[in-house]
Amino acid sequence: MTVQWCLISESLNDSLHEKGEHGYGSLIRGHHGSKFTFNHNLYSHHKGRSPRPGVYDKWDHEKDPDGLLLEFRNNVIYDWYGSHAGYNADKESVTRMDYIGNYLIPGVDSAEDSVAYQEGSIYNKSYFAGNWMNEEKAGREKEVRFPKTYTPEMIQSYFQQRPFTNSGATSGTIHYDVFSDVGACLPRRDSVDERIIDQAKKKTGRIINSQSEVGGWPKLESQPAPPDRDHDGMPDKWEERMGFNPDDSADGATDSDGDGYTNLEEYLEEKCVGLDHTVIEGAKFAFDWGPPGPPFKGTRDEFLNASKDLSIRLSSDKTIYRIGEPVFANLEFTNDSGYPFWIHPVQASINNPLEIVDPSGKKAVWKGESVSSVDSESPVLAQETVTVFSDFNCSKEYDLSKPGKYKMRFTSGLRVSFRDETGKSG
Numbered sequence: 001m002t003v004q005w006c007l008i009s010e011s012l013n014d015s016l017h018e019k020g021e022h023g024y025g026s027l028i029r030g031h032h033g034s035k036f037t038f039n040h041n042l043y044s045h046h047k048g049r050s051p052r053p054g055v056y057d058k059w060d061h062e063k064d065p066d067g068l069l070l071e072f073r074n075n076v077i078y079d080w081y082g083s084h085a086g087y088n089a090d091k092e093s094v095t096r097m098d099y100i101g102n103y104l105i106p107g108v109d110s111a112e113d114s115v116a117y118q119e120g121s122i123y124n125k126s127y128f129a130g131n132w133m134n135e136e137k138a139g140r141e142k143e144v145r146f147p148k149t150y151t152p153e154m155i156q157s158y159f160q161q162r163p164f165t166n167s168g169a170t171s172g173t174i175h176y177d178v179f180s181d182v183g184a185c186l187p188r189r190d191s192v193d194e195r196i197i198d199q200a201k202k203k204t205g206r207i208i209n210s211q212s213e214v215g216g217w218p219k220l221e222s223q224p225a226p227p228d229r230d231h232d233g234m235p236d237k238w239e240e241r242m243g244f245n246p247d248d249s250a251d252g253a254t255d256s257d258g259d260g261y262t263n264l265e266e267y268l269e270e271k272c273v274g275l276d277h278t279v280i281e282g283a284k285f286a287f288d289w290g291p292p293g294p295p296f297k298g299t300r301d302e303f304l305n306a307s308k309d310l311s312i313r314l315s316s317d318k319t320i321y322r323i324g325e326p327v328f329a330n331l332e333f334t335n336d337s338g339y340p341f342w343i344h345p346v347q348a349s350i351n352n353p354l355e356i357v358d359p360s361g362k363k364a365v366w367k368g369e370s371v372s373s374v375d376s377e378s379p380v381l382a383q384e385t386v387t388v389f390s391d392f393n394c395s396k397e398y399d400l401s402k403p404g405k406y407k408m409r410f411t412s413g414l415r416v417s418f419r420d421e422t423g424k425s426g
Contacts, residue, residue, distance in 0.1 A: 001035070001036050003036075003038045005040045005181060005182050006183065007196060007197075008044070008046075008050075010196065010214070011025065011046050011047070012208065012209055013208065013209050015209055015210065023045075023047040023208075023209075024048055025051060025052075026050065027052050028051050028068070029054065029068070030055070030067075031066075032064050033067075036053075036069070037070075037165070038051060038071070039073045040181075042076045042196070043075065043076070043078065044077075044200055045079050045109075045205060045208065046081070047081040049087075050077050050080055051072060052086060052087055052089070053068060054068075054088045054095060055068070055093050057092045057093050060092035061092055061094050065094060066096075067093055067124075068094075068096070069165070070096070070097045070098070071100075071165040072086075072097060073102070074100070074170055074174045075178070076105070076178045076182075076200065077105070078105040078107055079105070079106070079107025079108065079205065079206065080114070081109045081110070081207055082111050082114075083114050084115050084118040084145060085110075085115075085117070086116065086118070087119070087120065088119055088120035088121060088124060089120050091121055091122075092121060094124060095121065095125075095126075096164050097125075097127070098163045098164050099116070099117060099128045099143070099144075100128070100131070100163065100170055101171070102131045102132070103178075104132065104133045104138070106203075107205070108205075109206055114133070114142075115133075115142055116144065117144045118145050120147065122154050124158065125158060127162065128144060129170075131143055137172065179201060182197070192218060226238075230245075231249060232250075233252055233264050233267070233268075234246075234252055234264055242263070242266075243256075244263060251263055334385045358400070364398040
């Protein structure tokens, strides 16, 4: 089973449950080799179980030596309660887990000494890699905590050298992908989902006991659904175009082209093609520090002035962006200095307005915000490029549905800070 791109948020903690506080994320129960994949989900404001695999010891390691296999990859977890986001409380069962590329953001309810995961059964095996905690790469001490029953030999046996699964790359910027595309985001999110994502980005909000604490459920507006007289999820016109029968409710579950995907899945995939969020692409800023100088420590600033060359391409998804809606960007900085340097981190501050011009010449303004940082563990060599990720908030409603070339210009300047803690750069 796969759970992906889901917004799992605001479980009601001290509400109506007979056990009292019970605001939890995902309880993942499997046995005898069952496989689960959780990827690109956003967990936000849960007491715990972000996630919790296990079977409550219903099958112990002797009856079920395979247990469950969980691939937990590229998820964002924000604001858990106490000292750990996820855990396994079983004592005798088996869980095999890949915990890879997850991005954890402590919130107001999280303890300062938080770890990503609290382990349980001594029969579990896991592979941890590429995880982040509080904007820093997570070492073992921030990834997993063990009960006192674990000996050093058990801990050594617990950590696997290779993952059980192999399902794609990871990066320390996965949270930008999740913030952009998680949940029911097309053509736009409702006010609740927008608030949840904004809180995770700004580290605000907290665990709630009632929806009334955050304004209750909003009234949602939607467009009429296209005619679908057999109610199989595929519109009549689409079925007719594909040669299907709009009066046959069973053909949605069939695989007419034999590619492994049902007709309904084909329709849903086609509906999503070309509807990705607008992305600002292709910006490359060259900077030159002049001739090599002595090594330095601390922070050094470079200011890039606005010019006609600082333009950014936009891909249109027919979205009308409204006030406060983010537009995500990838900014590339190229080292033209002629010598290597170490960076920790790169940060670009775009606090001045940005101007966008559509193909007809219409202009709108985006408010710039600080850009995320990117760590460099190895030197950035001459002519190498580092990429920084950001978002811009639209200051007024703007329609990006027109075909053609869009340009975004800096109406002021761009400040880039380079911090060198190694003393190896010039």
